[in-house]
Amino acid sequence: DGGITQSPKYLFRKEGQNVTLSCEQNLNHDAMYWYRQDPGQGLRLIYYSQIVNDFQKGDIAEGYSVSREKKESFPLTVTSAQKNPTAFYLCASSIRPAPTDTQYFGPGTRLTVL
Amino acid sequence: QKEVEQNSGPLSVPEGAIASLNCTYSDRGSQSFFWYRQYSGKSPELIMFIYSNGDKEDGRFTAQLNKASQYVSLLIRDSQPSDSATYLCAAYPNDYKLSFGAGTTVTVRA
Numbered sequence: 001d002g003g004i005t006q007s008p009k010y011l012f013r014k015e016g017q018n019v020t021l022s023c024e025q026n027l028n029h030d031a032m033y034w035y036r037q038d039p040g041q042g043l044r045l046i047y048y049s050q051i052v053n054d055f056q057k058g059d060i061a062e063g064y065s066v067s068r069e070k071k072e073s074f075p076l077t078v079t080s081a082q083k084n085p086t087a088f089y090l091c092a093s094s095i096r097p098a099p100t101d102t103q104y105f106g107p108g109t110r111l112t113v114l
Numbered sequence: 115q116k117e118v119e120q121n122s123g124p125l126s127v128p129e130g131a132i133a134s135l136n137c138t139y140s141d142r143g144s145q146s147f148f149w150y151r152q153y154s155g156k157s158p159e160l161i162m163f164i165y166s167n168g169d170k171e172d173g174r175f176t177a178q179l180n181k182a183s184q185y186v187s188l189l190i191r192d193s194q195p196s197d198s199a200t201y202l203c204a205a206y207p208n209d210y211k212l213s214f215g216a217g218t219t220v221t222v223r224a
Contacts, residue, residue: 031210042118042202042214043158050210058211090157099145099206100165105157 003027004106006091011111013078013085021076021109023091029104031097032074036060037088049074050097078111086113117141118205120215128223133190135218137203140184147179147186150202152217158202162188193222 004025013019023032031050035043045058049068063082068074074093078085089109094101120137127133139147146165150158164170164177164186176189186205190197200217207213 033212040216042216044214045211048210056210097210102148102160102163103212104160105150108157 004091004093004104006089006106006109008109009107011109013111013113015113016080018077018079019111021078021089021091021111023074023076023106024072025074025091025093025106026072027093027095027104028071029093029095030071031094031101032068033092033094033103034058034064034066034074034076035090035092037090043090046076048097084113085111087111116215117207117213118203118215120201120203120218122216123218124221125218126221126223127193129193129195131193133193133197133220133222135188135190135201135203135220137186137188137205137215138184139186139205139213141205141207141213142181142184144184144205144207146206147177148204148206148212149175149177149188150204151197152200152202154199161201190220193220195222195224198222 007022033048034046047066049055065077091106092103094103148163149161152158162177164179170177174191178187200219202217203215
């Protein structure tokens with residue numbers, strides 16, 4: 001059963017805490033992405049990774065960090081430096097980081113700051 | 115100017131009618147275009163992609179691309195209540211970033 005999994009589904013963070021969102025895929029995709037979605041807005045790219053051990057900043061990388069130690073995994077850490085982290089976080093993957101390759105999304109993690 | 119803009123909606127159509135969604139993009143070098151459907155509280159799911167000028171049909175959905183006008187649209191024929199969702203248009207410019215519009219919310223009235 002191939003796909004993209006994200007955990008947890010809901011996450012609550014206290015002010016000043018770092019939290020890590022998990023993203024795993026068993027599609028054998030090279031490229032993985034993290035997006036943030038705020039109510040009534042489109043998706044904004046946080047980070048992306050084209051291959052293992054490589055990743056690039058997207059449009060809104062400040063306050064976030066990632067790692068890509070395995071092809072299957074691309075965890076996102078929301079640090080205390082991110083001032084407004086409450087949002088819906090979506091992980092995606094594609095076969096390659098190419099314009100002809102579709103990005104497929106995981107189910108998302110909804111993060112709320114208490 | 116936003117890279118991808120969609121008509122703001124919401125769009126309300128009666129069941130069985132055609133829903134027409136529009137999208138414009140600013141980067142003339144954009145190579146491919148995607149339409150995603152997103153139900154409330156869920157993640158986006160791909161409906162269609164289109165690379166070439168003209169129409170592309172898949173079941174009740176038709177995507178139309180006009181690169182000269184930098185315009186892409188999605189038609190939903192015989193709209194059903196299950197089509198009620200937010201539709202996201204996305205364009206792939208000449209780098210590795212997929213740029214999304216803010217989405218158009220469609221409500222199909224029974």
